Amino acid sequence: MQAHTTTRIRIYVQPLPLPRSxxxxxxxxxxxxxxxxxxxxxxxxxxxxxxxxxxxxSPALSYYKESPYSYGGTSPTPSRPPNNKMMNVIDGCWRKDPNWATNRRKLADCAIGFGKYALGGKLGATYVVTDASDDPANPKPGTLRYGVIQTQPLWIVFAGDMVIQLKNELIMTSFKTIDGRGARVEIAYGPCITIQYVTHVIIHGISIHHCTPGKPGLVRSSTTHLGHRQGSDGDAISVFGSSNVWIDHCSLSHCYDGLIDVIHASTAVTISNNYFSNHDKVMLFGHRDSFVADKAMKVTVVFNHFGEGLVQRMPRVRLGYAHVANNMYDQWEMYAIGGSANPTILSQGNYFQAPSASDLKQVTKREAKSGWKNWKWRSSKDLFLEGAYFVQSGWGTVRPSYTADQAFSAAEGMMVPFLTADAGPLNCVSRRPCTT
Known part of the structure; x- marks a missing residue:
């Protein structure tokens, strides 16, 4: 176990004495x-x-001051505000609008972080999913697969509640939004979503669970291409060689492999407001240690709730850059944030609650026997409970290279229960603000 320290700040206030004159x-x-x-x-x-x-x-100011290396401790849990009305900056952009259902494309203006510029189907027509069936090679009009393989931009919505059991991986084309608001939409009990060599994809407001590996076979990836696939890994969402991707307000759990994998030089990705639960390897950023193209990868992980039954990789990063901000961590069975091959990680304003086991208090895990002390891993504004601690390393700046539009101010860790209170799919009702 690596050493860690705790530094506390105490603030005293004394009345000012009368001037002596x-x-x-x-x-x-x-x-x-x-x-x-x-x-x-x-x-x-x-x-x-x-x-x-x-x-x-700055609520954490009363409890912790950053040390140059690492720190940890405990702190009381704040109470939630009435009716969970406090919203983070993404939700505040659209949820208060009672006309959200007729102004769905407003959502595309609300991302922050590296995936800010994901357009999805903002510039296209609306496509309504009316049929939960699936045919990987020859999808019918009205099915989800028929919508995602079209070559033109589309904003895809759902006519009602449905559980979609895909028969093989769902391969998306560029400039698509899957928008589950106003319905309860599940993709489950089969292969799930592949975002491969495309750009400008938004996935919002659906539940993805119990995903299984895809079988070798013919799968249509566009209206003009039908190809033989070797079989998918069983991820909930696989982002492969893609850019400008935003995954928001989804629920992900119980899959065969990972919940979200971002690999093969994918970049400009934001993962926000999602609820993760009951899974081993949650998120992998980077294909393998020797795949140097992943050095270009930039991912923002913000306002997510890492809930019950999670083991590791929240996320695990190789080579690239990850800004992990204002996320809620309800314990872990191995570690929370890990990596290998010299990635850069900024953990900012997160809420870490360690498990009870004394040997699992460390938030971080590095897959390296030497050299890791030079990796840039930093913690700022984080709140550590039940003895959790973050081992920092490296020198030099770790600030994300955001543009003015991408940038946001991370709150203190104490605020995270408020900011993540509505993580996962929302219960939005037409002609009413989506505030419940």
């Missing part, structure tokens, strides 16, 4: 004495107000 020594100037006393009292109250503001605006 010959002008205030006697009783010749009672009005001035009164004014001076009031001035001193006002400054005392101002000091208290500033301390209250600091604790409120």
């Amino acid at each position: 010959a002008n205030f020594a006697g009783t010749q100037h009672p009005n001035i004495l009164i004014m001076a006393a009031l001035f001193s009292l006002s400054l005392s109250y101002l000091s208290l107000l500033l301390v209250w503001w600091a604790a409120t605006a």
Whole structure:
């Protein structure tokens, strides 16, 4: 176990003393004495107000100060606000609009981080899924597969609740949005979603679970191409050689392999507001240690809830860059954030609750026997509970290279229960704000 330290900040407030001056020594100037006393009292109250503001605006400040290497500790859990009305910056962009159902494309303006510019089907027509059946080679109009293989941009919605059991992996084309708002949509009990060598894909508001490996066979990847596939791995979502991808407000669990894999030089990806549960290898970023093209990979992981029954890889990063911010971690069975092959990781404003086992308190795991102390892994604004701690390493900046549009300000870790309270698919009702 690597050493770690804890640094605490205590803030003391004392009333300011009255100024000592010959002008205030006697009783010749009672009005001035009164004014001076009031001035001193006002400054005392101002000091208290500033301390209250600091604790409120930056809640973790009262508990931890960053050390140059690592730190850990415990802290009380904040209570949730009434009706969970506090929203993070992504949700605040669209959820308060009662006309969200007739203005669905507004969602495409709301991403943050590296996947900010994912258009999905914003510039295309609306396609309605009316049929839950599936034919991998010759999909029928009205099915999900028929929509995702079209060559033109499409915003794909669902006529009602449905469970879609795919017969082979669902291969998406560029400029597509899968939007599950207003219905309960599940993709389950079969192969799941492949995003391969495409760009501008948004997946929002669906549940993906119990995904199985795909079998070798013919699968249509566009209206003009039918090819033989060797079989998918059993991931919920596989992002392969793709860019400008945003996965938001989904629920992912119980799959054969990973829940989300981002590999083969994929980049410009944001994974946000999702609920992950009951799985071993949650997220893998990077194909293998020797695949140097993954150095270009940039992924933002923000406002997600890593819930019950998770073991590891939240995420595991190879070679590239990951900004992991304002996520909720409800324990882990091995570790939370890991990596190999010198990735750069900024953990910022996360809420880490360690498991009870004394040998599992460390958030981080590095797959390396030597050289890892030079890797840039940093923690800022994180909140550590039940003895959790993050081992930092490396020198130099780890700030994400965001544009002004991509950039966002990560909150203190104490705020994460509020910001992730609605992770997973939302229960949106037409003509009402999506606030429940």
